[in-house]
Amino acid sequence: MIMRPGQQLLLPANPLFIWCSLIAAMLINMLQNMGLLGRAAWTPDVLAVALVFWTVHQPLRVSIGAAFVFGLLMDVHQGGLLGQHALAYTVLSFSAITIHRRLLWFSVLSQAAQVLPLFALAHAVELVLGLLSGGIFPGFSLLLAPLVEALLWPVANLVLLAPQLRAPNPDANRPL
Numbered sequence: 001m002i003m004r005p006g007q008q009l010l011l012p013a014n015p016l017f018i019w020c021s022l023i024a025a026m027l028i029n030m031l032q033n034m035g036l037l038g039r040a041a042w043t044p045d046v047l048a049v050a051l052v053f054w055t056v057h058q059p060l061r062v063s064i065g066a067a068f069v070f071g072l073l074m075d076v077h078q079g080g081l082l083g084q085h086a087l088a089y090t091v092l093s094f095s096a097i098t099i100h101r102r103l104l105w106f107s108v109l110s111q112a113a114q115v116l117p118l119f120a121l122a123h124a125v126e127l128v129l130g131l132l133s134g135g136i137f138p139g140f141s142l143l144l145a146p147l148v149e150a151l152l153w154p155v156a157n158l159v160l161l162a163p164q165l166r167a168p169n170p171d172a173n174r175p176l
Contacts, residue, residue, distance in 0.1 A: 067093035
């Protein structure tokens with residue numbers, strides 16, 4: 001694979017770390033939903049950020065099927081319309097897979113700008129399904145959630161790529 005100039009060569013991703021980070025993101029989402037105010041419309045969907053990150057960086061390990069299963073788990077947890085999050089996460093994962101090769105050529109801030117429409121699309125799918133099933137409009141603060149998720153993209157890059165970074169100064173004891 002041809003790498004962009006200045007991009008650091010990474011170690012292989014540990015599958016255990018990938019799945020533990022996705023489960024941790026799901027638990028963070030669940031904790032947000034059980035807060036004092038319930039799920040506010042502007043709060044970021046941390047699981048969506050993690051799913052897009054791993055779908056972009058490891059599309060063979062985290063795919064549309066994993067997004068569907070995590071979406072069903074979130075639907076069961078929230079007790080809402082079954083399949084609402086599943087469809088939104090599936091659309092999000094499919095969109096991330098379609099742009100993953102192009103996305104990796106850009107800097108992290110440019111990547112955040114390019115995943116913003118994906119997060120907006122996922123929230124739009126959730127909103128439309130919720131309204132069609134008889135739900136109420138959560139308010140215009142819903143427009144802040146994709147922006148907050150795009151702002152979390154650089155943080156996700158730092159945290160989730162940290163175990164894959166190689167040593168900056170290889171020596172005789174570290175050949176790579």
